[in-house]
Amino acid sequence: MLHREYSLKDREIDRKADNFFLLNFFPFIHLIKFQSVNFNSLYDVGHCLCLSAGRYIPPHLRNKDASKNDASGWNTAKEAYSNFGNNRGKSAFFNDRSNANRGRFEHGGFGGGGGNSRWVEESRDDGDWSKPMPRNERLEHELFSGSNTGINFEKYDDIPVEATGHNCPHHIESFQDVDLGEIIMGNIALSRYTRPTPVQKYAIPIVKAKRDLMACAQTGSGKTAAFLLPILSQLYTEGPGEALNAAKENGKYGRRKQYPMSLVLAPTRELALQIYDEARKFSYRSRVRPCVVYGGADIGQQIRDLERGCHLLVATPGRLVDMMERGKIGLDYCNYLVLDEADRMLDMGFEPQIRRIVEQDTMPHKGIRHTMMFSATFPKEIQILARDFLEDYIFLAVGRVGSTSENITQKVVWVEESDKRSFLLDLLSATGKDSLTLVFVETKKGADALEDFLYREGYACTSIHGDRSQRDREEALSQFRSGKCPILVATAVAARGLDISNVKHVINFDLPSDIEEYVHRIGRTGRVGNLGLATSFFNDKNGNITKDLLDILVEAKQEVPSWLESLAYEHQHKSSNRGRSKRFAGGFGARDYRQTAAGGSAGGFGGRGGRNQAGHGGNRGFGGGEGNYSHSQVDWWGN
């Protein structure tokens, strides 16, 4: 504990020194300061400059959009400054939106004042929802100048996709193949998306056709856009409908309850934020106002933001329930429901809250509302549970780019508990300074301890876990993303869904006890067709995962240490053939349990990984692996 305090204080000094440097070398920052930008904004600007002034450019910012960021950095800074000035001057229509949430988190906020948005709200709601609002260059720059989240799937035309269910709508090949409307097409262009990713090709027409959907696709394969694009498109063409009247009626009594037309639920706060950021992009120039609510942040500010209008809500379950109980949110007209990381949302920890939101309140029933679930994994028992929320759904399984085996090199090394730290130091010293390294530990305490250790060893690192303040969590993530702290020590909170570009190395300092967790963790690297490395420290504490890990390595055609093999053999015999390993029998891919439940037709996914067909034993027959389609994927890729 002492160490921790020491290191935090230390870091504060470091930070102040940085700031001193900035103020001296970039005097115009003083100007910004006089405009009373908060400390964090100042710091962000300075940081930005620091990076682009030729000292250190984090890898993921390199080679990005060379035309704009011509390495000088001054343009960016000047632009930011002048934009800042402009922004103060005019109470532009869009100001209230940009300010709404970013400002709240006090990150990089040049967002303007907003303020009297009453008139704005009226005009936003009352016009033709399918027609774009005027452009706003500053906002456009803010939303779309970041790294290109579009994924280059050009090379992967043969991704295996399986869609099962009644009357499945035909997939599209380009965004033009379906009528998404003027606003969406504009925002797709601004996002520099050229072609739909495989999951988008299938999901977009399914959602447009108002079919319920259970989609199994790796996070980062464009799945957020796969539901946001068609949902927003529908909202634009359908207009506000009853929801608007309800909100207005309610507003008369000063209650200002909001009736979002669409709800997206996510299992972690950071993931909710990430989805919200995407939603802001695709709702640019529209009358749809996205909002995000989650715990750990000031609820008053979130309520005020909601009261400015909320048509699409992204939320974590706990805070949403809170909002509902406070009468700030009504789901009466919420006809689009998305569960992201759905298998997590329906597991034991979350299921009651989901039922509370979806079944025990005023949300339209299934069959009326339109429900979509997305996840990388869909174990059979979760699929069965999910039936409660879905009506005649399409099951979609989309192979991922490459797959684990092609993109991620998985290493397992035997490291005794007492040797872990020094081994980690060896790994880190062998890692390029510019690469991002994500170190997973099993406990929050362990995360603190390891971060302190690395910090004392002189590494620029930070940590994220559920006991840190939300502010610290978001700061840690942003410092990791930006490359300021290229090492992030994390618990399970960072295992799922987070899209951090350029993570070169995932280190399992502690292996998880759950193989799915393992698959999700290593899926933070090797994304978007990049190469990734995953190193796992293994010792006798990890006996429970031995067999599953071995299966994964074999399936992914990875090098298997001989000791692991014999250990798995022993373990299998010791545990008399009952254990978790059967969850993966039959391969890692998710498949529609409806296809095999009845007669074990093994149809659908064509007998992939055909070792033991699932179904025997009481275990979860269809343990998913994040899109890992097992050894027979070779056939699927056609090579």
Next chain:
DNA sequence: AAAAAAG
């Protein structure tokens, strides 16, 4: 047994 999610 731990982590996540409300405070």
